Amino acid sequence: MKQSLARLLISASPLFATIAQAQDVKSVDANRAYLDASRVGRVFTADVGGGYSSGPTRFAKAGVYVNPDWVIEGYYEESRTWFFGRMTSRGVRSRNFWNANLYTNAGIIQRRVSGRNMFLDMASSTFSGVDTRYEIKYWDIGPEFAVGSQWQWSAFQAGIDWAGIYWPVYASAADITRTENDVVTTKRANDDIEPEPSAKLLRVYVGFSI
16 A cells, blocks of 8 residues: 555656646746736737937837737838938837837838939949939838837836847839939839848837727
């Protein structure tokens, strides 16, 4: 009888270990829920803000909480760059929180560029004797990554993307429009765009979540 009881206890020891481990995990989860209590139960979030993205920028974003640590959001941004003119970006991003405030962003962004007095070599190879009044339009697409912090006060929230990078992996052919003596001419560029990464810094935002 004693030997049977001993064998039973030995065979049950893995079960006790599993229960103890589950209790430890539950304790960690409870502690994590406490850290993230300000976001628990929230479904929708929306923000507007501004900062730097190849120049002064403004943006809007809205998304849904998959859980208190994970947001899927749509994103739209307009930038006025020092050299290019106007850029608009749109895409989908995944925002993952690592504690009560710190998060990382990762997503796919499409950017449309419209500007003057850029890519001079491309313009001159497309138009002979290129005039200074011309405009180039193209789009590119690629991943974006960023790290930031967010603070929550009831339904109100504020945050900042401290630093990020957009890395285009494909660019469309460029259309070049020249205006000379009030005559407008548009041609497809002879040369391909070589997309280059761009930095995104100190993008501050405010918004709400419910």
